Structure formats: structure tokens, C-alpha cells
Amino acid sequence: MSRSLSIVVVEDEPLTRATLVAFLEREGHAVRPASCVAACRAALRDKAADVVLLDIGLPGEDGLSYARELRSAGATGVIIVSERGEIETRIAALDDGADDYLTKPVHLEELAARVRSVARRRAPQGARLSFGPVVLDQAARSAVAAGVPAALTRGEFDLLWALAVAEGKIVSREALSEVVSRGEGDLRSVDALVSRLRRKLASADEDGLIVTAPGFGYRLRPPVTRA
Structure with missing residues (x-):
């Protein structure tokens, strides 16, 4: 984290x-x-x-x-x-x-x-993190974007949570691959998950919540706070 x-x-x-x-x-x-x-x-x-x-x-x-x-x-x-x-x-x-x-x-x-x-x-379960208009609930494994629930898959939620706990710092595609694959992963699957997340969060993503760090990975743009 x-x-x-x-x-x-x-x-x-x-x-x-x-x-x-x-x-x-x-x-x-x-x-x-x-x-x-x-x-x-x-x-x-x-x-x-x-x-x-x-x-x-x-x-x-x-x-x-x-x-x-x-x-x-x-x-x-x-x-x-x-x-x-x-x-x-x-x-x-x-x-x-x-x-x-x-x-x-x-x-x-x-x-x-x-x-x-x-x-x-090892973080206490049940944590909630917010960034911009998005709120993530770890216990419920749910996301709300601009007041509207976002239906996320396991991989999408895990990737978004990993970016949120990094609090704006870049997370490498390799690290994200480990998070979503529980082991050996495909870096292209990370890019695909990010693309899907951007579409699902489009209503709350006017300023680009998920930022690409070319050649390395991704980060979140807004400050992340504990909700």
C-alpha cells in the first residue's frame, strides 16, 4: 500500500x-x-x-x-x-x-x-476508499460512481482497489497482473480490465480517473481518502 x-x-x-x-x-x-x-x-x-x-x-x-x-x-x-x-x-x-x-x-x-x-x-477488512466521485467498499466489494452503483467483476474490483490503495502513485502492470491473476498473469489482461473500468466509470470519469503511465503502469488522478 x-x-x-x-x-x-x-x-x-x-x-x-x-x-x-x-x-x-x-x-x-x-x-x-x-x-x-x-x-x-x-x-x-x-x-x-x-x-x-x-x-x-x-x-x-x-x-x-x-x-x-x-x-x-x-x-x-x-x-x-x-x-x-x-x-x-x-x-x-x-x-x-x-x-x-x-x-x-x-x-x-x-x-x-x-x-x-x-x-x-493485512489491512483491516471493511475499509472504504474514495477518490473523486467514486467510493469503494472492500467488505461489500462494491463500487459507487457519482452515486450510481457500478457492476464490477472480481478482477475489475481488485485492480481498482489496488490502484486506490496506492493513493495516486504509479502501480506497474506487472504488479497489477499479480493482483488480478493470483499468480501468473497476462499484461494484456490488465490493459483490458483498465479499458473496461474506464467505460464502467465513464459517468464519473470526466477528468480521467485512471491515468496511464506509458511503458510502466497506471495510477489514479484524484486524491484517495478513507471514506
Whole structure:
């Protein structure tokens, strides 16, 4: 999610830690660095976090056991960021409570999308978001445009919700494809869904609610607020 999130980056390599912190801060998030599990625990005692980025090979306690601890607490999203890319480790991490797994070197824009995705999945259900004359209700999975209900398919609603929670920032076609396909997707299907959404929201779309970022993805034009 592109609303400002509270994030803790747990990474013992100073340059990598600084790079991740600086990038996520540029994305508008409140980021705290931690070099080990103990430092992360201290940071979370001070203030809860929406998402923890967690390396596996840390000094002292390893990241996998800490992922289990975080999952048992249940309040924080966990993304493993590790050099270890073997499938056994990835499966173990996901089984131990990680919400997602990225292998280093990390593509920073993909990292930002994964952070948004994890925060979105863990957001309280029943949220309502509005932008321009459109109101989305997550619990009812409904959309109202300029006071008129819009009949959206599952894919159309999921794509529009993903754009809404990004709060005006560009969401790549690849990230949107993952949202609507639940896995392997076709980028052309994203474009088709956007085209259909523009037609269905035409009565409320005089200024172009869904804006194309050529060569990258889409964003919403108006400010997004919680309804």
C-alpha cells in the first residue's frame, strides 16, 4: 500500500540496509533500521510496524525463527529479503510465517510493490476508499460512481482497489497482473480490465480517473481518502 507505512528493515549489511531505508523513505514511508533481531524487537516495543523486511542470515538469532515469532504475534506483515534463493528455504520461510519472499539483489520498485501488497492484504477488512466521485467498499466489494452503483467483476474490483490503495502513485502492470491473476498473469489482461473500468466509470470519469503511465503502469488522478 502506498499510504505511509511504518516499516522496520532488519539487515546486518550496512550498505544494503542504508539503501533499503533510503529508498523506502523516498516512497513516503516511516522506516527504522535494525541490524539484528534484538534491535528489531526493541524497535517494535517502541512502536508497532505495518511491515518488517527481514534478512535470514543475521548475527545471533536467525530470521526464520523470528518470522515465526512475528507471525504468532499476528500484527505485522513479514517479507523475507535474502541471498538464499533455493526453493526449500523459500518454502520454509513461507511456512514459518513470512507473507512474501524476495531474493537479493532486490529490484527496488518490485520491493515497493510487494510492501504495498502485504500491507494491503493485512489491512483491516471493511475499509472504504474514495477518490473523486467514486467510493469503494472492500467488505461489500462494491463500487459507487457519482452515486450510481457500478457492476464490477472480481478482477475489475481488485485492480481498482489496488490502484486506490496506492493513493495516486504509479502501480506497474506487472504488479497489477499479480493482483488480478493470483499468480501468473497476462499484461494484456490488465490493459483490458483498465479499458473496461474506464467505460464502467465513464459517468464519473470526466477528468480521467485512471491515468496511464506509458511503458510502466497506471495510477489514479484524484486524491484517495478513507471514506
